[in-house]
Structures are given as C-alpha cells and as structure tokens.
Amino acid sequence: MADFVAKLDGVLDYITLNGTASLHPFFHPYAEALRAQLEAMAGSLLGDVSFQDRTSYFNLFRKVVAAAKVPFYGTPLRGLQVLGFWETRCIRFDEIYLLDMNEETIPPFRRGDSLLPFGARRALGLPTYLDNERRMEYYLDTLVKGGRKVHFFFVQNSERERSRYVEKLIWEGERRERRAGDEDPVRTVRYRVALQSERPEPIPKTAAVAEFLAEFRYSATALDHYLACPLRFYYAYVLKLEEREEITERMEGKDVGSLVHSILEEYFSPFVGRPLRPGELKTADLDAVIERRFGSLYGPDPAGSAFLMSLQVRRQLGRFLTHYQVPQIRGPEERGGSLRILGLEQKLDAEKEVGGRSFRLAAKIDRSEMRGDDLTILDYKTSAATAFLKIRFDRLDPAERRTWPEAVAGLQLPFYTLVYARSRRVPAADVHGLFLMLGKSRLGPRIEFSPFDKEDRDERKGQLEIMEAVLDALLAEIADPARPFDPGLARRNACERCTYSAICGRM
Template sequence: MTDQFTLLPQDADLVAAVAGLLEGTDLANCVVVFPGRRPAHFLRKQLYDKIGKSFEPPAVYSMDEFAAVLAEAAGAAGPEIGELDAAAIMHGLEPRLKGLGPLAGKTSADLDWFLPWAFKAYADFEELKKELRTPRDLGAFDLGLEAGEGADVFKRARDFSAKFGGFSKLYAAFYEELAAKGLLTPALKYAAAAAPGAAEAAGLGEKGLVILAGFYQLSRSEQKLIEGLFKLPNFRLLAQEGPGLDARYEFLAKKGLIKAVAGYKAAVPAAGKFTFYKAADTHSEVFALGQVIDKERYSEQDVIVIPSVDALFPVVHNILPEFAENNIAIGYPVSHTPVYSLVESIGRLLDRADGKAYFIPDYLDLVFHPYVKSSLHKGSPELTRIIFQVLQEHFLGRMSRYAELTAIEKDPDFIGAALKRLEHYEDYKAVTAGEITAHIKGIHDAVIRPFEEIKDIGDFAARLLRLVSYVSSSTTAYRHPYWEYFSGRFLALLDGIGGSRLARESFAARPSYFKFFGSAVKGAVYPFEGTPVKGLQVLGLLETRGLKFRRVYFLDANADALNVNGTGDAVLSDFMRGMLGLPTCREREAARKYYFETLLGAAREAHVFYRDNSKSEKSPFVEEILFRLEAAGADREKLENRVFFDLTFKNKEPAAAPKTPWVMKKLAATKFSPSALNHFLACPLRFYYLNVLGLREQEEMTEEISRASIGNIVHRALELYFQRGNRLGRPYKPGDFDEEKAAALFCLKEALAGFHLTDTDKGYGYVMRRQVEKRLEDILRYHMERLPGFTPLAVEVWLETDLTLPSGKTARLAGKADRIDLRPAEAGEKIVIVDYKTGSAAHVPAWQSFDPASPRSGWMDTLRSVQLPVYVLMAMTGKAEVAPGTPDHVSAALKGRGVSDFDARLMLLGRQEILEESLYKQYRSKLPDIPSTFEKYKAAICALLEEILDPALPFEPTKREEDCRFCPFKVMCGRQWVKE
C-alpha cells in the first residue's frame, strides 16, 4: 500500500486538490490527466490565481489524448481512421471471409444494407478492443454459445449466434487488416497504451508528478494503464467519493495497490441547499430559471447544466442575453441543424420521385425550407418568397400530385399568376416572365438537379459541398445565427466523406445516398467548445466531470434526458454486452448517477428543474434525493415548486359581430346563395366570416386528394356526360350499359385533365381514379335502373330571383343548380332540381315538425337546411341561364308552373347505396301538402333574410356546439375545444 491514492470527500474541489499537489513542483515537468478536456481550463486558471504571473503550465490531457501519447511512445504509429474508413475496410473483407452469415440481416454485399450495420458494428468492435477482448476470447464465446444448446439462459445468445454467426471472424480479420495496413483506431491506441512498459517508454517516470484525477468508469485498457502507472513513484490517483465508486476501484484493491474503497453512504443534504421546480415543459423550466438565477452576482462558479440539447437554445435566447459574461461547452447534434434538414428534404423529394416527376407535397416542403425560400434575387429574398407563395396556390388549384421541374419553370398559368401578383409590388412590376423562369430554374439547378445523377459517394459529397456553397453565397443563410458554425462543421464532415475509402463506392438508388449520409453523421455534433473560464457556465452533464460549482442550475432532470434507456444504436444487445464484459445499460446509468450526485453534492446551492406532464417524469436520481430529504423531515410539498401558468379553463362565449355601415353596404350588394343561407341558418357568425369578410380556410397540399376535390371531379364528369350524346332535352334512353359506361369514363378522363390530374396510372392517383370510376358506374346504374323516363333538361343552371320581404326590403337570391330534370309523376310531370352530394351526410327539412313560428334557436333541428327550398323558389319566380353553347330546354319548361309542379332532391352519391331524398319525402307513409309546406319554407327564407339585413341584429354565434365540429373558424371565435 502506498499514499499514491487519495479519496476526496464529495464536497471537495477536485481541481483545487490537483493544484495543491502541484504546488512547489516544476509545473512544466508535470502531467495531469482528467476524463475530459474541460477541467484543464479550470486548473490553469487556479494555478495562475496562485502564482499571479505567467508560467509554463503542466501538460494537461484528457484520457483520450493521454492514451494517444502513450501509444505513440510504445511504438503504435500510423494514421488514425474513423468509422467511414472502417466501414469500407469491413465491406472489403466481408466477401473474403467464409461462414460470416447474414451480418447485416439482409444480403451483406448490398452496400445499402451493409453500411448502416457496419457503422454500428465498428462502435462495438472498438468497445471490445478497448476492453482488450481478443479474437480468441470471442471465438471461445462462440463455442460457448453452441455448448449452451437447450439452456434457457443462452436462448438470446443462440439467437444472436444464428444471426451474426461470423461476428468474431470479422472482428479478428478487421484488426488484422488494420495492422497490415499500418492503421490505427482510438481503441488500438488505448490497447497500446495499456501494454506493459508504455508509461516508461513515454518517460513518465522522469516527470515531476503524474496525476490522474476524477475517473469513474474505466475500461479494461484504462485499468491496465493505471495499474502500470502505480509502478511509478511519482504517480498520484485522485478520486471523489460517490455512489458505485467502490465497485469501480475494486480492481486496484484486489491488486493491493490501494485500500478498498468503502461503500458510499449518501449524506443528509443540508437544509435549504436543494430547491426543486416542476414545470409543464422545457420552456416553462427556462422561464422559472430566469426568475431564480442570480443575474448580478455570478461567476464561473455558477453553472447551468443541460443533459439534453433540447433546452440549449431556449437558454441561449432567454437566459444568456442577461449575462454579459458566459461560456457554452456542449455538443449540439448536426442532425438538429437547418442545413441537415435541407439535405433531408432533398432526399425525401428524390425518394418519392417518379422519374423526372416530383411529388408536389415534398417539392413544396423543400422550396419552403428557410434556406431555399430565402434565395436572393438582386440582393433580396422577397421575390423568391412571393413566387413560391404563388406556386403553392397554383398547385392547390390542381389535383395532380406530381410535376416535372421543367414544367414548373415554364407553366404559363403559374407564370401569369406570378406576374399578376407582382403588379402589387412597386419593386417588382418590371419583372418579366423570362426572369421568373430563370430564377426558378437557377434554384432548381442548384438545389435539386445536381442530385438527379450521382456517380458515387465521393461525387455525392462534392455535390453537397456545392449545395452548401450555394446556400452560403446565394441565400440569406449567412445572416442566420450559427450558420457559420453549423455550416463549417457540415463542410468538415463532407470533406471527411469525400476523402474516405468509401468515396468510390456507389449505391443502386439515389435515396440510398441520403440514407447513408444520415447514418454517417448521426452521432456528429457541433461542439460549442468554450475556452474562457469566465462568467456563467453552460455545460452538458459529461462536461461537468471533475468540476465543482458554487451554484448549480440543473435543467431537464427527467428520466428521458438523464437516465439511460436501451443500448442505443448498437449491434450487440444489452444481454450480449454483459456476456462479453462490455458496459451495460445499468453500468452506464450508474456512471450518470455518479456524475449527477458528485456535481450536486459539491454545490452550495442546487436548483433542479424537471418536466411534470403525461409524457415525462422526474429522474429516479431526483426522486432518490427527494426521498432522503423527506426521511430527514422535510415536507415534499414545500420542496417542490410548481412552475405552471395560471390558466382559467372557463369557456368564454364567442363575441357577436356588429353590423357596421360597411357591413350593411356590403350586404345590400350581396346575392345570397342557397349555401350562404344555410351557413346563416347554422351560425350567423360563420356566415359573417365566410360571406361578409370573405375568409376561407387555408388549403394545404396534402398527399391525398380531398373528398371535396373528388366531388368536384364527379360533378364535372356528370356535367359532361349529360351535355354530350344529345342527352339534354329528351327522355333519357340509354343504350347498352357498356356503351354508356365508356361514354361516362371518357367524360371522367376529360374531367381529370381539366383539374390537371394526369398522374392516375400509378400510386395514389391510380387508386383514386379506380374509386371514382367505380362510383360513376354505380351512378350510371342508378339512373338507368331507378329513374325511368326522366328528361334531363340542363346541367349547371344559373338561377336568380329578387325576393320582396315582408318588411318591404328586397333581397337577391342566386345560385347554380347541378341539374334540372323533367320527371313523370302521378298527375303529369314535375320539374325536379337535383343537387349532387358526394358526402354521405345531408338532410332535407323535416316538414312534419318545422314551424316558422317556433323559436329560431330550434330551427337547425327541424328546418335543417334551406338549400332545396331556395332552389325551388328561384326556379319558380326567377330566371334560369344555361351554360353558353348549350340549348335552353329549361326556360320554356319552367313557365306557367305552380308550386305543386316543383320538387328538389338531394342525390346522395357518397353513400354506399346511392339514393335520393325529396324535399317532400314521405313521413310515416304520409306525403305533405306541398303548397302549405312550401309557404312555411318561404316564410323561413324571408325570416333569415330579414335577420341578415336588420342592422340592429349582430351576427351571433350558434348556441349549438355540435354545429361547430367541422367549422373552420372555431379557433377564431373561441370554440376550439369542440372536437370533430
């Protein structure tokens, strides 16, 4: 036993202890090793504070750096490779090794499948090598798996052996190949550093002091390295007490190098040291942090700890601006950056492309990416944004889901709409169609077309480099915060890919390059590597190792951010890792607990924040501290501060809209359609939004074509069918069903083309077309079998009439009827107005229960809809106009007819079985008296119009919340809680 080992209490300052050991020595001749890089800055500052003048500092290393120094001294020389080169070497080895089995779970030789697996396998290989596992160890393990036949404990192991039968062979061959090529990996450096004599070869015995401080989790190579250092009389090992340290240092005690470390017993926390804050989300945590953090008296002894990067930018934007001196040291994933999401969007666009045609929703996602829509035209991104906004509206008016880039660039409708929009902008009135085409083409040429043909991985990396160059020089990205840092890291990754052994490899399909890129940069981070040890510190949990702070503000102390869940992205399962002697989930979680406890245990104040909601729970580490405090007599309710905003969930009724002079002027000039009156019947406030203000719900380009769009196609196909073949104005006498079907399908084809839906021979477009064709067949059969002897007079008929109201006011009614028929009836013939409904839910008025004298609030239950009565009223009293170029068979047919000669019907095309509902349908086998019934409907129409035109009656919201279910304005009026 020697005095080479010192166990510091949890509240000790590890860096100060190291500085104390160095006092009085030749600093330049000393070596200090910490687990990470961060403590080196604090050590140099403490030494400067003690010395008070410039000095030559000791050599301070992280463990990775120290292992590299020892490895080089031991003769392990050569270039170091990364995972890209490692994957390339493994891929080259795989065909030469027999009996490997299906390593990647698919055909191993296929690069698409092999590379993602190889990246994971390389990480496992490195861990095995760092644990000094030899190919013989793994080979013996393979034999052990076979010997375990029938034993339940080996079931998962045997499953692994069956799937990865040659894992140990590839492991052996891989490191043999590296040795033959004179290449190194980080794990090989650790193995070399752990070899006997490495410390002596590095001349460490001749140094003043060699100090290792703050280590907890040690691999087998690190253990061997430390055992070798104990042979040096100038070696010192410092550790800080904490949970699990006794088990970690047991290997030294067994060798007789140190006394056994006693089991950790957590001290009772000092009263008032801990404060806990539970919040609804991360932003609420940051809000609370802003309330409690000391903005006046702060120094490098104050730290905000962020175990999950989700809280980093909320802290950067909401906390750090109030701290003139601050420092960030944390890794931010490249996969979280906008430049990565741009590449991801391009990959998604190419993945779902059909030859040269691109899926429009993916295309719009890409062009509205912040870095694309901000492409500059004469120094400004405004023109680009206007053009893309017009392009989105243009696509919304079409049903096609695919478009070619050339077609977009030259689309006359789009270009015309863009020019018309630009007339409203003084700076862009002079822009020509050619300039718009050239600008869009320039963006396509820079962002999309370069990736249509990719030669190999190196070529792909070069194209991405040019993309980043374009974004940097031709968009506003350079003005965005952190663009310089994120793009710089991105370029470094691309340089690494282009210079790797994978550069000449190629994939069979374009999307595979983007999937490869996602795998290659998955673990890459942009290191916010702060160096000044001055001001408020913002660190990740691992960056706090070995450091003591006066005040700790710990954010996101939740199980999902702080604890270890699963094995991560690895080939070896946690069970297999345990069998092979690799760190398991339990051991990695023990390390996190140690760092958490030592950080908080050394602090004078600890403020712990965590989310408390249905998806998140506090970390068990926090729960354990709360339990200790409760055991010591503390009141949990007083310990936990609730960070929740005061919310009142009382439902406030929507406000009515007054009828201002502007509104009344607009109403006086309005032609009221049947659907507009229906809106007013259901909810006067909805009528105000739709028919007075002219608001419409913003449509979105979705992957599927909406039901409303399909309904428009069916309407148009039926319109064309009846207009052609001399079918209007004469009794409907269809020929052979197949002939009629062929005619209807021809009309459907024209209707699809009219809506620019041309991609109906594959994918969703094909499925949709087949569904519409089947529905058209059903509609055709219904007309041929259920409507004998009817005469279609006209389709898409414009009806209009002036209605004098009881008050003396006049209101104009106008609307388009889908079809007007002349149908045989018991007493002659009837005019039947047909309204197609492609939805399955539509209702006619309940004549038997509706009374215009009843309270207005109950009309939706009885009157239900005034659409059909308004059509009849307009046809009886007004004028009818047919489509231009169509013979007028309607006007003469309507003349001289009384109310009993009219009917209106809903043709429900969306139901499984097509049917019609008449305005005067039977109720309990009884038909209504048509004249008296229609007078009730007319009275209701007049009453609704009187309400609309009365300036004293504001537009009130409906009292029936069920009418709000599908209303697009329920968020505006305040009834967003009503679910569909």
C-alpha cells in the same frame, strides 16, 4: 426546376436583406442549409425537369427540404449549444431539466410495427421496440448520472401518465431506505386554467354594411352560414375572410366533389333534352371521361392519393350508373314515359320581395330532369351522411326564431326548390328536390334523400311553405340595419369546428 430554385433563392435573399428574420440567432444556420439544398437541387438532374402544374414544384421542394439536416456543431464551445439527446453522453452537467417525461414522449416508440410484426423483426435480426427502449434508457441513465442535480417534469392526469423511467427512478428511490427528513421526490405544481372563453359581442350594421347587404346575391351556402351563426356570415361574406388554401398532396373533399360534378356534367351532357335509354349509358365512356378529367388535373399518370382517388371514383360512379341510373330510367319507361334530362349545372337567378325589400337569389342546380311527368332537381353529394341536410319539421316553429337553427340542418334544398320554381314559373310543390348521396357504400335507389315528404304533394306543399316563411324571415333579418349580427342566435355547438373561432376568441 433550376428556374424555380433561382426564384426561391431570390426570395431567401430578399428576406435576408429586408426582413428582421436575420436578427434571429438561428436564422443563418437554417438559411445556409436551405441554400445548400437549393444549390444541390438546381445542379442535379432535377434542374432540367418541368412539371405541368405549379403545385408539383412546391411539393417536390417541400419533400427535399424536409429531408435536410441542420447541423449545430459542438465546437468551439461558446454561447448557446443545441445538442441532441444522444449527444449529451460523456458530458457532466451541474443541473439538468428534462421536460415532457411522459409515456409516448419519452420513450416515443410505438410498440407495434404495421409492416413487420415483432417476431419477424427479431427473426430477421432487425431492431425491435425493446432494443429502442433499452437504448433510450441507457442514454437517459448516462445523462442523469452525469448531472449533479436533475429535475424531471411530467404531466399527470386522466389522459397522460409519467414515463416508465420516472416510475423506475421513484421505485428505486423507495427501495433504498429513505433517511428521516428526506423530501418526497415528487412535487406537484397545479395551474388554474380558466377554460371559459369570452362571449363575442353582436356586431352592429353600419350604413355601408346595410348597403352591401341590399345588393348581395344570396346563395344557399350564405344563408346556411347565417343560420348556423350570424357572426360567421359576417366574417365570411361581409368581411370576406377565407381560410388560407394549403398546398397539399392529398385530395381534399372539396376537390373530389368538384371533380365528380365535372365528370357527371361532361358524361351526361350529350343526353340533355332527349329521353335517356339504358343501352346508351356505357361504363367505358364514363371511364374515359374520368381518365380525361383526372389527367387534366394531375397529369396523364396520376400518382399517390390522386391515383387512388381515380380508382375509387371509377368504381363508385360505375356502380352509380348501373345500380342507380339504369333502374331510374326503367321506372318511368315501365309506366309508358321516359326520363329526360333538362339541364346540367344550371346557374339560376331569382328576385324575391320580402317586407318591401327586393332580394337577389342565386342557385346552381346540378341536374334537372323530367321523370315521366315529375319535375325533379338533383344535387350530388359525394358524402354519405345526411345529418347535415335534414329538417326536423316536428321541432320547427316558423314563429319561434330559436327553433330554426336546431331544427334546420341545411337550407339548400328548400332554397334550390324555391329558386328553381320561381325562375321557371312553376309551383314549388311540383318540383321534387333530391340529394343523391354518391358516397354511400351501397348504390341504388336509396341514395336519394329529401328533407321533404316524397310521396304526398299536399304535405310537401305545406313543408315548402314553412321553409319559405323561414327563408323570408332570415332574409329580412339579415337586411334589417337595426339588427346586429348576433352570435346569440347561433346553433348550439356552432363554435366547435368554426373557422372563425380564433377571431371570435372562442378557441
């Protein structure tokens, strides 16, 4: 920690000497307070502590700094004074402007206490929300009475109401008999807000972009981006703009996803290439893999959200093994066959000719297996929601471009099925593509989901042909130098929650 702190100190020095931050009037109080925290950290028992991973240093630093206080001394009185609300008592003001006089801001206290109910707090002699509200009212009253002229500002609309203190003042004013000619104490200021944002313009393809697209390795995710909005594909894959990775203590969904994939890969790898037997699948072995994987990422004793997540993963994958995997093996066994894993986390490449152009396609198949004579590819999902994986064939017309983004929520399974079939030289209709929804609360055979018909081979063949036509047309459209990246082709509501909305101006 001492070494880490010394490096941070160096960063602070660098910013002070080389940046413009030190010109800001508040830079020095904050920089000094930060330096004091750093010195205290380096000189404390933490100085000798080392962590296994870099994130932990930043997490600790953030916690220590968040608890620090920056005092703004009230004397000598000169220049701008920053005062806390409580510190204004006993001071007389000519004019006071109080912003945000809305409920939940002033007073900001929540009525409920998730740990101790109101009655218990009162019985124990602890302050309740009523005490806090009375205290706030007292300070506010003192401040208002100490001002010659006081302005309250509040927002009033269907979602926000003015503070109870404002209500009280108005009520008291109305109770006092108003003299003739008195002004209404509330004046309204209305803003005209144009919430309509500009429509982004299509972006033409330059010769360099066209060349890049000809060499690009197309994945299902890239094509999903394009189908959702061509401009989003442009930002993500041509300009390679990514969201900044935040260092957080919480485990993000994608962290859990990759961890679960790695656990299942390690657990099933000894069984690849031979029939799976129910007796061989032991929960204790799975637990050992889970512990090892969590340990390698979060240390031997994971804490906080990593600890809770390890318990949840252990419970969920344990049930996956007993309620899903074992019955899945028994099915083919009862028909005189077996379930045999062919591969795990296989990276596959395929070439595809479309309209005289050759495209490179890449897929990563979580697991492929033979269930008796049925060739199956599986994709693990740690969520339970299937809405973003569905294909509405009843609304999909391959000849009508505008139907594609609305009818096809996800291209992953058609894409994987076609790449797998092509790279293994088998008919696509013989490949059963399935998602396993591991996030479902009830784990059993029903966690399998496919956007295709699972029973009827001819029906599935027809659906795959439709999807291949859509994929081909999308590839041709992306690579066509004459067609710009057109946001007009975006899925309805694609801009909501889009990472690129700020760049696009659609915020």
